[in-house]
Amino acid sequence: MAETLLRAQSIHKSFVGVHALKDVSFSIRRGEIHCLAGENGSGKSTLIKIISGVYTPDAGHIEFDGHRYSRITPIEAINLGIQVIYQDFSIFPNLTVMENLALNTELAANRKLVNWKRIRRVAEEALAKINVRIDLDAYVGSLSVAEKQIIAISRALMFNTKLIIMDEPTTALTKKEVRNLFAIILQLKERGIATLFVSHKLNEVFEISENFTILRSGELVATGSTKDLDDKKFSYYMTGRTFESRRFVPKTVSKDPIFEADRVGIPGSFEDVSFALHGGEIIGITGLLDSGRTELALSMFGMKPIREGEFRVDGTKVELTSPRAAINHGIGYVPEDRLSEGLFLPRSIGDNIVITELDSLTKKFGIVDAERRDEEIRTWVGNLAIATPDPDNACQTLSGGNQQRVVLAKWLANSPRILILNGPTVGVDIGSKHDIHTILQELANEGMGIIIITDDLPEVVENCSKILVMKNGRIVAKLDAEEADEQKILSYML
Amino acid sequence: MKGGTPTLMKKLTRRNEFYVFLVLLVLCLLIEIRSGQFFSPNNLVDIASAMIVPGLFAIGSFLVIVSGGVDVSFPALASLTMYATTKMLLDANYQGGAVLPIVIALAIGAVLGAFNGLFIGYFRLPAMIVTLGSSSVFKGIMQGALNSKQLTVIPPGMRRWGTSALFIARNPVSGLTSRMYVTFIAFIVVLALVFFLLRFTMFGRGIYAIGGSEVSAHRAGFNVIRTKVIMYVLVGMIASLAGIIRASMMQQAHPTNMLGMEMNIIAGVVLGGTAITGGRGTLTGCMLGTLLIVIVENSMILLGIPTSWRSVFTGVLIIVGTGVSAYQTIVMNRSKRVQTAKKEVAA
Numbered sequence: 063m064a065e066t067l068l069r070a071q072s073i074h075k076s077f078v079g080v081h082a083l084k085d086v087s088f089s090i091r092r093g094e095i096h097c098l099a100g101e102n103g104s105g106k107s108t109l110i111k112i113i114s115g116v117y118t119p120d121a122g123h124i125e126f127d128g129h130r131y132s133r134i135t136p137i138e139a140i141n142l143g144i145q146v147i148y149q150d151f152s153i154f155p156n157l158t159v160m161e162n163l164a165l166n167t168e169l170a171a172n173r174k175l176v177n178w179k180r181i182r183r184v185a186e187e188a189l190a191k192i193n194v195r196i197d198l199d200a201y202v203g204s205l206s207v208a209e210k211q212i213i214a215i216s217r218a219l220m221f222n223t224k225l226i227i228m229d230e231p232t233t234a235l236t237k238k239e240v241r242n243l244f245a246i247i248l249q250l251k252e253r254g255i256a257t258l259f260v261s262h263k264l265n266e267v268f269e270i271s272e273n274f275t276i277l278r279s280g281e282l283v284a285t286g287s288t289k290d291l292d293d294k295k296f297s298y299y300m301t302g303r304t305f306e307s308r309r310f311v312p313k314t315v316s317k318d319p320i321f322e323a324d325r326v327g328i329p330g331s332f333e334d335v336s337f338a339l340h341g342g343e344i345i346g347i348t349g350l351l352d353s354g355r356t357e358l359a360l361s362m363f364g365m366k367p368i369r370e371g372e373f374r375v376d377g378t379k380v381e382l383t384s385p386r387a388a389i390n391h392g393i394g395y396v397p398e399d400r401l402s403e404g405l406f407l408p409r410s411i412g413d414n415i416v417i418t419e420l421d422s423l424t425k426k427f428g429i430v431d432a433e434r435r436d437e438e439i440r441t442w443v444g445n446l447a448i449a450t451p452d453p454d455n456a457c458q459t460l461s462g463g464n465q466q467r468v469v470l471a472k473w474l475a476n477s478p479r480i481l482i483l484n485g486p487t488v489g490v491d492i493g494s495k496h497d498i499h500t501i502l503q504e505l506a507n508e509g510m511g512i513i514i515i516t517d518d519l520p521e522v523v524e525n526c527s528k529i530l531v532m533k534n535g536r537i538v539a540k541l542d543a544e545e546a547d548e549q550k551i552l553s554y555m556l
Numbered sequence: 557m558k559g560g561t562p563t564l565m566k567k568l569t570r571r572n573e574f575y576v577f578l579v580l581l582v583l584c585l586l587i588e589i590r591s592g593q594f595f596s597p598n599n600l601v602d603i604a605s606a607m608i609v610p611g612l613f614a615i616g617s618f619l620v621i622v623s624g625g626v627d628v629s630f631p632a633l634a635s636l637t638m639y640a641t642t643k644m645l646l647d648a649n650y651q652g653g654a655v656l657p658i659v660i661a662l663a664i665g666a667v668l669g670a671f672n673g674l675f676i677g678y679f680r681l682p683a684m685i686v687t688l689g690s691s692s693v694f695k696g697i698m699q700g701a702l703n704s705k706q707l708t709v710i711p712p713g714m715r716r717w718g719t720s721a722l723f724i725a726r727n728p729v730s731g732l733t734s735r736m737y738v739t740f741i742a743f744i745v746v747l748a749l750v751f752f753l754l755r756f757t758m759f760g761r762g763i764y765a766i767g768g769s770e771v772s773a774h775r776a777g778f779n780v781i782r783t784k785v786i787m788y789v790l791v792g793m794i795a796s797l798a799g800i801i802r803a804s805m806m807q808q809a810h811p812t813n814m815l816g817m818e819m820n821i822i823a824g825v826v827l828g829g830t831a832i833t834g835g836r837g838t839l840t841g842c843m844l845g846t847l848l849i850v851i852v853e854n855s856m857i858l859l860g861i862p863t864s865w866r867s868v869f870t871g872v873l874i875i876v877g878t879g880v881s882a883y884q885t886i887v888m889n890r891s892k893r894v895q896t897a898k899k900e901v902a903a
Contacts, residue, residue: 137777148775150769150771150772152769152771152772152775152776153769153772154764154765154768154769154772154773154835155768155769155835156764156767156768156831156834156835156836157761157764157765157768157835161761165761165765165776166776166777168758169758169776169777169778170777173758174757174758174759175756175757175758176755176756176757176758176760176761
């Protein structure tokens with residue numbers, strides 16, 4: 063047993079009477095990779111902020127490197143060797159890689175003047191520490207998310223770092239980038255640097271961490287070795303609910319396809335894509351980020367009209383040249399990035415739900431029928447169990463999972479026959495994810511045809527009756543649900 | 557990692573300043589071809605003189621925009637300090653040199669700048685709103701408390717400073733002469749100081765950092781509030797220097813004739829490639845953009861375009877100029893996306 067680096071002892075913290083953390087204790091050894099998991103609002107970020115000195119605990123204390131602290135400031139935390147990598151990486155997109163890497167140490171050294179030679183040297187050292195090469199003169203704003211993250215990590219290592227805390231580091235990364243990140247974390251471990259890894263994705267928890275701590279509503283529910291953890295326990299700890307694994311089996315499949323793609327393509331994005339969707343089916347389309355899956359999704363909703371082949375609805379050729387046209391043919395689309403494409407965040411939940419069906423709620427002279435509008439909103443908030451005290455609240459007050467439900471409600475309110483979802487559960491916690499899956503399966507059982515585009519393989523396997531794998535713009539495999547498993551799908555994807 | 561080191565040409569064409577410079581060059585050549593007078597010594601000296609006050613204003617404006625704000629109060633601030641200084645010295649029947657007026661103006665400017673800085677930095681109010689308000693306040697003080705009327709006489713020291721010439725340029729053809737004013741040196745000194753500040757001090761890098769991301773700057777350890785307050789104090793001082801120079805060169809203190817300059821100045825700064833959203837831009841670009849506006853404002857007459865059309869031309873220039881840089885951003889983002897996609901394929 064290596065020695066303990068960090069121990070949090072009976073931490074309590076409340077904000078205006080709300081208990082954010084109740085009696086939380088856990089510890090991390092030197093060089094340990096520890097995963098902190100929990101749903102939104104479970105107290106993860108509060109705990110991180112206490113460890114990094116942003117908040118002072120109401121009761122309890124932190125032991126770090128053998129010393130006991132009842133309160134520390136952010137600067138003290140940094141000097142002790144605690145570094146936090148926030149989700150936004152705290153970088154400067156407008157400055158060069160070189161400056162981003164060196165500014166923090168220059169500031170910490172309390173320098174007043176800038177020596178560009180020294181800055182370049184510091185930056186080179188920083189990148190050398192984790193053996194990566196990035197153009198030092200590039201602007202950080204022009205880099206990929208993964209590169210930005212690498213900059214944040216190597217910058218953190220410039221201090222005498224003993225513990226790196228990463229707040230949901232994999233959210234915006236592709237599978238390959240996640241693997242690179244894990245390789246870096248393992249490198250850090252070899253050098254004796256511990257990592258506290260915040261995540262709610264269980265496959266990551268299993269892959270990288272040695273130990274875990276799970277919080278729920280501010281309380282510690284479990285902490286221990288990842289070896290003793292399995293899917294079921296993990297979900298239970300996270301949500302306090304048990305989920306049966308329920309592979310979707312279509313109940314009633316319509317005789318004729320309701321939507322067909324016949325050798326459709328957009329040069330440069332995807333080509334020769336054909337499939338048929340029957341009512342009551344859920345088709346999964348999966349592939350890497352550049353496989354053309356997103357472009358295909360957009361073309362089905364008329365946002366990127368196809369150049370080759372044809373789409374058919376109920377056997378008749380349709381021209382899907384605009385979202386309007388797609389909506390008129392009964393197609394609904396839940397976009398990939400709900401924040402930028404799917405929702406008007408500052409507007410009320412209710413407004414967001416009814417926006418697609420305003421036409422049908424309008425009385426004479428273009429005036430919206432307020433009563434029917436409110437009724438419609440009540441129905442959907444109830445049906446999809448959107449957790450809000452008042453549908454007049456702004457959408458941005460909701461958690462990720464609930465926001466996604468609003469997007470769903472928005473399209474369901476329009477009663478589409480064909481529903482296309484692009485990454486329906488990205489950034490959504492387990493409980494909401496489960497609920498969204500249940501809703502989709504129920505919708506399919508009521509006769510809707512559903513297409514899910516996602517790279518979340520468990521999601522595909524669990525929910526789809528047919529699976530199409532895309533690679534380099536083409537469909538490389540069509541699998542039935544019974545014959546598909548994650549390994550097999552992955553082998554076609556790569 | 558992005559495929560070898562880019563050539564000098566490529567580096568140049570990626571920079572906004574390069575395009576502003578090209579436009580500037582084309583405009584100058586056009587004027588030269590039409591009139592044959594543009595590159596005459598006296599015209600060049602005239603343009604340099606015309607650049608002093610807008611140039612100083614642009615430097616101040618540039619600092620604020622880089623930090624992520626917009627300052628619309630500098631003409632009012634400059635007018636108030638200039639007017640207050642002149643009036644005070646006239647009342648005291650001051651007969652000395654130009655140093656005291658400059659010092660007084662800088663001091664008043666620093667106080668007024670601190671007023672902006674306090675609300676923007678300390679109370680975190682949006683710069684645009686605060687400066688709209690302070691602009692009214694400054695005008696109000698000038699017109700109410702100081703009962704401003706045009707002062708046709710200024711202290712002799714200011715007048716001497718404002719009209720003394722470094723050298724006199726003569727047009728060999730027409731025989732017209734133009735004075736290269738001593739005040740031009742003040743402009744160059746400020747330019748050099750601010751250049752050094754932005755490039756070689758942590759304070760200057762802090763202004764860029766705050767403009768890029770205030771949260772990140774705070775987390776990195778910059779004292780965001782202090783940086784902002786000091787910066788607004790500096791901006792106030794630069795603007796008041798411009799004000800006192802203007803009065804000295806015009807040999808009169810006109811309370812309102814600087815008001816309304818803010819839009820053209822900000823336009824020049826943005827034209828020079830400074831991102832209106834903050835964090836990006838160079839002093840070189842800022843000066844080129846300002847120069848472009850100054851030349852359009854002053855040299856249209858040489859092209860044979862009536863002065864009444866001047867504002868139309870300035871307007872078109874601003875729209876086209878900022879349009880081009882906006883378009884560039886779009887193209888850059890697009891190529892970035894293609895690059896990421898290619899990386900994925902390679903992976």
